Amino acid sequence: MKKVRLLATAAMGLEALVAREVKELGYTDVIVENGKVMFDADVSAIPRLNLWLRTADRVKVIVGEFEAKTFDDLFEQTKALNWEDYIPEDGAFPVIGKSVKSKLYSVPDCQRLVKKAVAEKLKQKHGVAINMPETGAMYKIEVALLKDKVTLTLDSSGTGLHKRGYRLRQGEAPLKETLAAALVMLTNWKADYPLVDLFCGSGTILIEAALIGQNIAPGFNREFASESWDFVPQTLWDQAFDEAEKLANYDQPLDITGTDLDPKMIEIARDNAIEAGLSDLITFKQMQARDFHPKKDNGYLITNPPYGERLNEEEEVKQMYRDLGKSMALNSTWSSYVLTSHEQFEKLFGMKATKKRKLFNGFIKVDYYQYFGKHNK
Numbered sequence: 183m184k185k186v187r188l189l190a191t192a193a194m195g196l197e198a199l200v201a202r203e204v205k206e207l208g209y210t211d212v213i214v215e216n217g218k219v220m221f222d223a224d225v226s227a228i229p230r231l232n233l234w235l236r237t238a239d240r241v242k243v244i245v246g247e248f249e250a251k252t253f254d255d256l257f258e259q260t261k262a263l264n265w266e267d268y269i270p271e272d273g274a275f276p277v278i279g280k281s282v283k284s285k286l287y288s289v290p291d292c293q294r295l296v297k298k299a300v301a302e303k304l305k306q307k308h309g310v311a312i313n314m315p316e317t318g319a320m321y322k323i324e325v326a327l328l329k330d331k332v333t334l335t336l337d338s339s340g341t342g343l344h345k346r347g348y349r350l351r352q353g354e355a356p357l358k359e360t361l362a363a364a365l366v367m368l369t370n371w372k373a374d375y376p377l378v379d380l381f382c383g384s385g386t387i388l389i390e391a392a393l394i395g396q397n398i399a400p401g402f403n404r405e406f407a408s409e410s411w412d413f414v415p416q417t418l419w420d421q422a423f424d425e426a427e428k429l430a431n432y433d434q435p436l437d438i439t440g441t442d443l444d445p446k447m448i449e450i451a452r453d454n455a456i457e458a459g460l461s462d463l464i465t466f467k468q469m470q471a472r473d474f475h476p477k478k479d480n481g482y483l484i485t486n487p488p489y490g491e492r493l494n495e496e497e498e499v500k501q502m503y504r505d506l507g508k509s510m511a512l513n514s515t516w517s518s519y520v521l522t523s524h525e526q527f528e529k530l531f532g533m534k535a536t537k538k539r540k541l542f543n544g545f546i547k548v549d550y551y552q553y554f555g556k557h558n559k
């Protein structure tokens with residue numbers, strides 16, 4: 183089977199988690215750098231990774247890596263790569279680019295040059311006389327320069343992997359599905375413990391938790407650019423989907439609850455859970471967070487409350503954090519995991535976190551405050 187070098191891209195702070203997922207899928211010699219995780223695999227990894235990775239943004243195929251300080255260098259080395267092994271005669275190959283701390287800083291020029299080099303190589307190899315038709319499947323090329331090192335990739339995912347397909351509507355500040363999955367995976371929650379999000383918004387954390395709890399592949403209900411690629415045979419996609427179907431544990435009972443002050447958000451979250459096919463597994467209820475009185479022990483609160491960044495909500499948010507701290511203190515078997523950018527969170531919550539982890543919610547710097555309940559210590 184054809185060997186490929188792959189690159190799973192990750193949001194800042196999630197690289198180690200993406201690497202863990204890649205290793206759990208059976209791939210080894212994984213290299214972790216800022217925003218990316220790289221490894222060799224055979225081509226069957228493309229369907230499997232796209233289907234299963236919960237915290238990565240995209241899966242890309244590395245066609246070549248080299249150093250280039252002049253446009254000639256870039257052109258010649260790009261042309262020397264075996265593009266014809268990946269892109270067929272009718273393949274469409276738009277080029278996007280980025281350049282950081284490199285001599286070749288003009289991204290439009292780099293893109294134009296790469297386009298020309300790839301087109302020349304493909305014409306030569308496929309024996310096309312004038313222009314490549316580009317009427318077939320999509321092979322989006324990225325030319326990425328970092329300190330004069332060029333990485334040329336093909337995007338196998340298409341739409342970013344955070345788009346699972348279930349989020350029909352969302353509120354004002356929804357979490358990316360990949361970050362929501364990461365928040366759950368950073369806890370010790372297991373499918374047989376209760377899980378609650380008291381500020382559930384459109385339900386992202388809970389839906390991701392239910393997918394994790396029943397071991398459902400997050401990409402099961404969407405499509406990927408590489409499903410139309412010639413060098414990834416359809417049989418490999420069929421095998422990957424069969425494997426996902428076999429590994430899903432639809433009989434796993436779950437105790438997952440979402441509450442929110444806003445009835446509209448509860449309606450949205452419910453619709454999203456229905457779309458994800460998980461509506462029987464998640465209970466939604468309109469409620470003030472401070473009215474939380476769990477009936478069971480050993481539960482997990484995993485939540486992304488408002489951060490109080492708008493002046494008019496700051497006081498209200500401070501009081502909410504105080505109330506939340508009091509309510510969780512009364513339930514010592516429960517673990518609390520709270521994502522916020524609020525610098526005084528621990529003081530307001532009334533406890534120092536057992537662990538803290540720096541993350542980014544989009545461009546907002548946040549901390550993930552983790553309080554381990556009695557059974558979780």
Ligand SMILES: C[S@@+](CC[C@H](N)C(=O)[O-])C[C@H]1O[C@@H](n2cnc3c(N)ncnc32)[C@H](O)[C@@H]1O
Pocket residue numbers: 352353355356357358380381382383384385386387441442443444447469470471472486487488489502
């Ligand atoms: C940042 S959003 C959560 C977004 C969610 N994680 C998602 O992915 O859609 C915060 C939510 O907290 C809710 N909220 C604000 N104050 C609340 C309170 N006192 N009790 C319960 N929910 C509250 C808001 O209605 C909003 O939906």
